[in-house]
Amino acid sequence: MATDKSSLQLVANGILKENPIFKLALSMCPAVGISTTVINGLMLGTAVLFVQVFSSVTISLLKNFIHPRIRIPTYTLTIATWVTVIDLSLAAYFPAAYAKMGIFVKIIVAFAIITMRLEMFACKEPVKSSFWDGLGMGLGFMVGMVVIGFVRELLGSGAILGYDVLGFKPLLFFILPSAGFFVVGLMMGFFNWIETYYAERKKR
Amino acid sequence: MKMILTIIFRLTVSCLIAGTIMGTTFVFTNKAKKANEHAREEKVMYALLGYGAGQEPDEGTALHEIFRYIVADGDSQSIGYLLPAGHHGEEAGFVFVQLSLEGDFVSKTAIPLSEEKAREQGDRDNAVQTALGSSQIARFVDQVMVVTEDGSRQAYLLSGKFPGYKTNISIILALDPAYSIIGFEVMEHEEDPGLGAEIEQDYFKNQFKHKPLEKIKQLQVVKEPLPDEYYNALEGKLELAAAEQIMLQYSDNDIYAITGSTISSDAVTSGIRGMTKKFAYRLDTLEKVLEAQQIGVPF
Numbered sequence A: 001m002a003t004d005k006s007s008l009q010l011v012a013n014g015i016l017k018e019n020p021i022f023k024l025a026l027s028m029c030p031a032v033g034i035s036t037t038v039i040n041g042l043m044l045g046t047a048v049l050f051v052q053v054f055s056s057v058t059i060s061l062l063k064n065f066i067h068p069r070i071r072i073p074t075y076t077l078t079i080a081t082w083v084t085v086i087d088l089s090l091a092a093y094f095p096a097a098y099a100k101m102g103i104f105v106k107i108i109v110a111f112a113i114i115t116m117r118l119e120m121f122a123c124k125e126p127v128k129s130s131f132w133d134g135l136g137m138g139l140g141f142m143v144g145m146v147v148i149g150f151v152r153e154l155l156g157s158g159a160i161l162g163y164d165v166l167g168f169k170p171l172l173f174f175i176l177p178s179a180g181f182f183v184v185g186l187m188m189g190f191f192n193w194i195e196t197y198y199a200e201r202k203k204r
Numbered sequence B: 001m002k003m004i005l006t007i008i009f010r011l012t013v014s015c016l017i018a019g020t021i022m023g024t025t026f027v028f029t030n031k032a033k034k035a036n037e038h039a040r041e042e043k044v045m046y047a048l049l050g051y052g053a054g055q056e057p058d059e060g061t062a063l064h065e066i067f068r069y070i071v072a073d074g075d076s077q078s079i080g081y082l083l084p085a086g087h088h089g090e091e092a093g094f095v096f097v098q099l100s101l102e103g104d105f106v107s108k109t110a111i112p113l114s115e116e117k118a119r120e121q122g123d124r125d126n127a128v129q130t131a132l133g134s135s136q137i138a139r140f141v142d143q144v145m146v147v148t149e150d151g152s153r154q155a156y157l158l159s160g161k162f163p164g165y166k167t168n169i170s171i172i173l174a175l176d177p178a179y180s181i182i183g184f185e186v187m188e189h190e191e192d193p194g195l196g197a198e199i200e201q202d203y204f205k206n207q208f209k210h211k212p213l214e215k216i217k218q219l220q221v222v223k224e225p226l227p228d229e230y231y232n233a234l235e236g237k238l239e240l241a242a243a244e245q246i247m248l249q250y251s252d253n254d255i256y257a258i259t260g261s262t263i264s265s266d267a268v269t270s271g272i273r274g275m276t277k278k279f280a281y282r283l284d285t286l287e288k289v290l291e292a293q294q295i296g297v298p299f
Helices: A007-017 A028-031 A038-061 A066-093 A097-111 A112-122 A128-157 A177-203 B004-046 B117-120 B121-132 B196-200 B204-208 B228-234 B241-248 B262-293
Strands: B061-073 B076-084 B094-100 B103-109 B138-147 B152-163 B169-175 B183-188
Touching: A007 A128, A028 A097, A028 A128, A028 A177, A038 A066, A038 A097, A038 A112, A038 A128, A066 A097, A066 A112, A066 A128, A066 B004, A066 B076, A097 B004, A112 A128, A112 B152, A112 B262, A128 A177, B004 B152, B004 B169, B004 B183, B076 B117, B076 B121, B094 B138, B103 B121, B103 B262, B121 B138, B152 B204, B152 B262, B169 B262, B183 B204, B196 B204, B196 B262, B204 B228, B204 B262, B228 B241
Parallel strands: none
Antiparallel strands: B061 B076, B061 B138, B076 B094, B094 B103, B138 B152, B152 B169, B169 B183
């Protein structure tokens, strides 16, 4: 049962139609906890992107070998392996980033979005579409994290990418974890509004 | 039955593949990671000694390492110290001084070893073992660094590890020649962010600064709110002179625990207390012996 979508559609699907954070509302914990700045969001997003693509491709490659009754342990093992690989590589080659991110990179093992994509997509589809789906989902997550990080950094510390742009701190509240929920909620509403807006316009 | 075997077989193969991938990555990245850690350690040490980033230490500054071994000879044990030999300015290899557990002199063995080789644990252990012969077994325990400037002692650098709230906390501690604390830096820990991880913050770390040995010996944590003026002084928000004044005023106080992280605060405090106390005792014993036996050392 191969999907009939093209690679571009698969990527766009991950970023817009099934955006992990704004549409599927999965992996909310990192979205709320870590996205206090654009850089944090970008770094975690990149790590997730790699883990998602590698895991999707691995599971898709091995889908005939994996016994269907024990697929969950195999998924976990696959994700854990790639997280470890990325964790070790980050520690070795990007020590400055790792000092900040280290503790969160390990948590990627438990991100719902990755397991969910393996279960829903990669274990049924050919390698090529799994790759594009993983890329789309990873990019979707990264875009979501960066957008939330942008809003929170701008409103919370008055800066973008660490550069002071406003000169003052509008609302310190946005740096705190609980503000993450507000930003995610507002973004969700915004995404839905755009979607309905275009759907309405198409009808006319 | 066949199904069980298939499942076992396939899961095992998956695990083996995963293990191979992870192991290979570990081997490839470990060297780079070690190099990073070493660079960081060096940077932290210089920072503790008061040299900022990019600032080179003075020419007269030298680091001398003392390696501590436990030597087992049948049932009896003794402590061995591998020291650089010769007075200030001489290059005379290393000397291995053995003390009994009570602190009395046992023996002294000269060990031909270059400074670079002494830093490599494998080479060092081999040299010590060869010099001792096969009847005694030496086991490496720890090392400390003595910092000298033109032959006079400036500081001691100790690295240590003690259990925190979750896993071990490892620190580098700098003491001055009278064993008062110059400062410490947390190298590795896995305490909770926002709670135990606050041990890395200046307002906690700097509380230890300038505490004399007598105070360290009975240092405790108190569960009281940190006074505002002390907090500002610790965080470096005040002018230097004013901050010094306040620091002096609180120098006889115990350590104010981090709110919500009494266990982490207590772990660091008792860890530092133990490290300092033991080190002061060991070095005093060693020095007594060195003096009595007239063994020259460059520090």
